[in-house]
Amino acid sequence: MHTELTDTEIIKRILKGDQAIFAILVQRYQQYVFTLVHRFTDNREDAEEISQDIFVKAYRSLADFRGDSKFSTWLYTVVRTSCITFLRKKKLDTTSIDNERTALQLENRESGFKANAIEQKSRHAMVNEAIRLLSPDDSQLITLFYKGEQSLDEIGRIMGLEPNTVKVKLHRARNRLKEKMEKHFSYEIKELHND
Amino acid sequence: MNTQQPMEDRLWDYIDGFCSPTERSAIETLIAENREWQQKYAELLHTHQLLNNSELEAPSMRFTKNVMEEIARYHVAPATKSYINKNIIRGIGAFFLTMLAGLFVYVLAQFKWSGSSSSTSGPSLRLPSVDNLGLEKINYAKTFNSTWVIAFMLIVVVMGWMLLDMYLQQKKNQSAKQS
Numbered sequence: 001m002h003t004e005l006t007d008t009e010i011i012k013r014i015l016k017g018d019q020a021i022f023a024i025l026v027q028r029y030q031q032y033v034f035t036l037v038h039r040f041t042d043n044r045e046d047a048e049e050i051s052q053d054i055f056v057k058a059y060r061s062l063a064d065f066r067g068d069s070k071f072s073t074w075l076y077t078v079v080r081t082s083c084i085t086f087l088r089k090k091k092l093d094t095t096s097i098d099n100e101r102t103a104l105q106l107e108n109r110e111s112g113f114k115a116n117a118i119e120q121k122s123r124h125a126m127v128n129e130a131i132r133l134l135s136p137d138d139s140q141l142i143t144l145f146y147k148g149e150q151s152l153d154e155i156g157r158i159m160g161l162e163p164n165t166v167k168v169k170l171h172r173a174r175n176r177l178k179e180k181m182e183k184h185f186s187y188e189i190k191e192l193h194n195d
Numbered sequence: 196m197n198t199q200q201p202m203e204d205r206l207w208d209y210i211d212g213f214c215s216p217t218e219r220s221a222i223e224t225l226i227a228e229n230r231e232w233q234q235k236y237a238e239l240l241h242t243h244q245l246l247n248n249s250e251l252e253a254p255s256m257r258f259t260k261n262v263m264e265e266i267a268r269y270h271v272a273p274a275t276k277s278y279i280n281k282n283i284i285r286g287i288g289a290f291f292l293t294m295l296a297g298l299f300v301y302v303l304a305q306f307k308w309s310g311s312s313s314s315t316s317g318p319s320l321r322l323p324s325v326d327n328l329g330l331e332k333i334n335y336a337k338t339f340n341s342t343w344v345i346a347f348m349l350i351v352v353v354m355g356w357m358l359l360d361m362y363l364q365q366k367k368n369q370s371a372k373q374s
Contacts, residue, residue, distance in 0.1 A: 015271060022266060026259045031251040038252055048254050055262045056269065063274035127249040146246045171207045178242045 007071035014062055026055050029072065032148055033079055039132055039139040040083040054082050073154045076144060080158055087136065130181045138173035145170055202232065206239050283363070 005013075005024065013021050033054055038047035058078050065074050131139045137159075144150045144158065152163040152170075159166065208214040209222045225232040 019266065020263070023259055023263050026262050030258055031253050034254040034258075035252045048258065051254055052258070052262055052265060056265050059266045060269055060272045062271050063277075064272075123245065123248065124250040127245050128252065131249075142246060146249065147251055167208075167213065168204075171204050174207065174239075174242060174246070175203060177246075178238070181242070181245075 008067060011062060011065060011067075011071065014059075022055075022059055025058075025071070029075055030055075032072070033075065035147060036076065036079050036140060036143050037083060039143055040136045041086060042132065046086070050082055050086055054078050057082065069157060070150075070154065072148065073150060073157060076148060076150065076158045080140065083136065083140075126181070126185050130177055130185060133180045133184065134173065134176055137169075138176060141166070141170055141173050142177065202235055203239065206232070206236055209236075210239060210243050280366075 005021075007025065007028075010021055010024055030051065034047060034051045037050045037054070038044065041047045041050060054075075058075055061078075065071065131142055134142070141155065141159070144155045145152075148155075150158065152166045155161075155170075156163045156166045161169070205214070205218070205222060209219060214222065222232075226236050227233075
């Protein structure tokens, strides 16, 4: 069965000319890629377009995947470079990686939260919203660590950082996330504690 | 055990399983005995669990189909290492090494070497002084700050790259014709 194939086996078959089997890799990683990109870009339509480009890019340069890392680690490197290129095109400040997103975006979100205040937000939606309030780097770090199944070494490889630096940045990112949740979702957190 | 490390960092290491067994037992004791540590641990653990249980976002239903339609127009590009000719890299390296060696020889040739007669223990070489190199005659500021010189150097570099590109293009066309 196709779904039983490992990433390496799939890649070998693609390189031999079986293009259709690439669909398995797309299905396997589309949620990871989309989540990472969406947390980077803020806009669903943009995220979908960038994610699509990422898979096309990955397909075209599949011969460059040497197999010395996991396919997901290699793919997330493509995700990162594509997102940075997108942000540069949008003239967002990507040099100061710890900068928070603009106040305007935050205000828009806050008004959105207030509009939905009556509706009890699900736990997942709240965490996702809070992560999106972080800087692109913080949100990527958290996503890679918790959802991308990447070790500190692998995250370091993706982000071009030393594993120890990744660890420190991860601590800080989580602390910032905690602050964001306390600030913007205090009601929901209280409810969660009461559950 | 690193007691200087902030409490939060130590607790995160404990939660993530990154700390040593000694540090682990030390933190366990602190959590059990210290109320402040206990509270902070509960807070951080809650955040950790929320993140662990968070869900991935899904793109539209047509996503895979869109990607497959898009890649149908392309082929997998050959691996980068297959079309980078190592001889060209070696050639560029040799060119720069030759340039450096030439510069080195030229600088050495400018020295005015002279033997020392003060010592009787054997021949010795007096190192050249800045005075006898004649370097003071060169007006560096004028030479290297001149816009014309910089423009000229840029043009030379661009022309060099253009020539290299033309050469590679020619090679590519030849190999395409042969195949």
